[in-house]
Amino acid sequence: MNIFPAIDLYGGKAVRLFKGDYNAMTVYSDCPEEIAKDFKAQGGKYLHLVDLEGAKTGETPNVETVKKIVAATDLFVEVGGGIRSMEVIERYLAAGVSRVILGTAAVTDPEFLKAALAAYGEKIAVGVDLKEGYVAIKGWTESSKIEGFAFCKQLEELGVKTVICTDISKDGAMQGANHGLYERLVKELNVQIIASGGVSSMEDIRRLKEAGVYGAIVGKAYYTGAICLREAVEAAK
Numbered sequence: 424m425n426i427f428p429a430i431d432l433y434g435g436k437a438v439r440l441f442k443g444d445y446n447a448m449t450v451y452s453d454c455p456e457e458i459a460k461d462f463k464a465q466g467g468k469y470l471h472l473v474d475l476e477g478a479k480t481g482e483t484p485n486v487e488t489v490k491k492i493v494a495a496t497d498l499f500v501e502v503g504g505g506i507r508s509m510e511v512i513e514r515y516l517a518a519g520v521s522r523v524i525l526g527t528a529a530v531t532d533p534e535f536l537k538a539a540l541a542a543y544g545e546k547i548a549v550g551v552d553l554k555e556g557y558v559a560i561k562g563w564t565e566s567s568k569i570e571g572f573a574f575c576k577q578l579e580e581l582g583v584k585t586v587i588c589t590d591i592s593k594d595g596a597m598q599g600a601n602h603g604l605y606e607r608l609v610k611e612l613n614v615q616i617i618a619s620g621g622v623s624s625m626e627d628i629r630r631l632k633e634a635g636v637y638g639a640i641v642g643k644a645y646y647t648g649a650i651c652l653r654e655a656v657e658a659a660k
Contacts, residue, residue: 424632424659427471427501427617428462428652429642430455430492432485438475439643443552443559443591445475451646455488456495463496465652470498471587471619471640477505478526483514493519503550503587507532512539516546524587526550527560529578530569540582548585548617549578553604559591572611579614585637586612589619600627602634609635628655 430437433448437455441447452458459470472492474485482505483489493500502515503524515523522545529536529549539547551574552559558569575586588608590601600621608616615637622628623644631639639659644650 424628424636425469425638426467426628426652426655426659427469427638427640428467428645429471429473429619429640430458431473431475431642432488432504433475435485435488439646440475445479449646456491459492459496459498462652463498466656467652468499468656469638470496470500471617472500472502472504472520474502474504478503479505481505481507481511481527483511486514486518489515489520490518501548503548507535509535509538509542512543512547516543522546522548522585524548524550526552530558530560530574533581536583537581545584547583548587549583550587550589551575551578552589552591554591572607575608575612575614579612583614585615585617587617587619587640590621599623600631600639602627602630605631605636606634623649625650625654625658628658632659 431439436450437452437458439449476484499521501522501524502520503526506523506525507528512523553571556571558571558574600618605618617638618631618636619640622639622641641650645652
């Protein structure tokens with residue numbers, strides 16, 4: 424299993440939200456590239472970035488910050504948040520990003536998803552954010568009324584290789600991951616599953632590894648010191 428420490432970007436800063444609430448934002452650093460360097464120093468090889476402003480607007484207001492982060496390390500960087508056009512995909516890939524994550528657009532514009540997969544293959548991942556079992560869109564501000572497992576099955580059939588699945592109710596709450604959800608996804612789908620939301624202890628890391636997930640995103644638990652990244656990376660091997 425691979426550990427994906429997370430940096431959420433807003434206004435060029437590293438921040439965290441509580442359960443996706445933009446009004447419950449904590450700023451952790453004015454220099455996100457320094458956090459990325461710390462990830463590398465602790466043995467990290469991967470990095471999960473989210474442009475929280477982009478998730479709302481569909482623009483790339485933090486692309487210069489993303490470039491700085493990519494330039495500061497040789498980590499495998501994946502980025503999501505408002506990627507709704509081929510132009511934005513190309514902008515991120517040109518900035519040195521290894522994989523882009525489609526969220527809202529994968530739900531609302533399946534033809535765009537198909538075109539992106541045809542052009543970029545495994546460089547395209549899909550983020551499936553679940554709220555009470557249904558897929559949420561537009562920075563988690565709306566529910567699509569699409570059932571989560573059915574949507575993941577559709578993604579597999581379209582040829583998506585990597586799915587990042589977030590249980591919004593667990594995100595930032597430090598109450599543990601939804602292990603039943605990830606066990607079922609691994610069992611029923613033949614795609615790389617990255618678990619996101621509530622990964623807050625070494626026990627979570629161990630259980631996700633045992634479940635067979637491809638990756639686990641560590642966010643708030645890193646920033647609060649609840650998880651030592653170096654230990655998590657070692658335990659996940």
